Amino acid sequence: MFVDRDHPLEELPEGLLAGFGTPELVLTLVLTPERRLARTDAATVLAALDEKGFYLQLPPQPGVAPEAAP
Structure with a gap:
């Protein structure tokens, strides 16, 4: 999950936190x-951060081709 470091995790939707579990910082970007990212483009992440305050990236589903990054 990508989140803006300036926004408290408590502001994330309750349902998201309940399904996600206890967040733990693993990387700061x-x-x-x-910027090139492996599974999406940074512009998409930045737009989601502005609109929702988070971007949730799920692991790839077996047998489903990943989306082509621009």
Whole structure:
């Protein structure tokens, strides 16, 4: 899950936290729209952070082709 470090985790939707479990910081990134990410593009993540305050990235489903990154 990507979250903005300036927003408290308590502001995330209760249902999301209930299904996600206890969050634990594993990595800090500086995102710019041009940054390349493995499973999505940074512009998508940044837009979700602005709109919802988080971006949830799930593991790939077996047998489903990943989306092509721009």
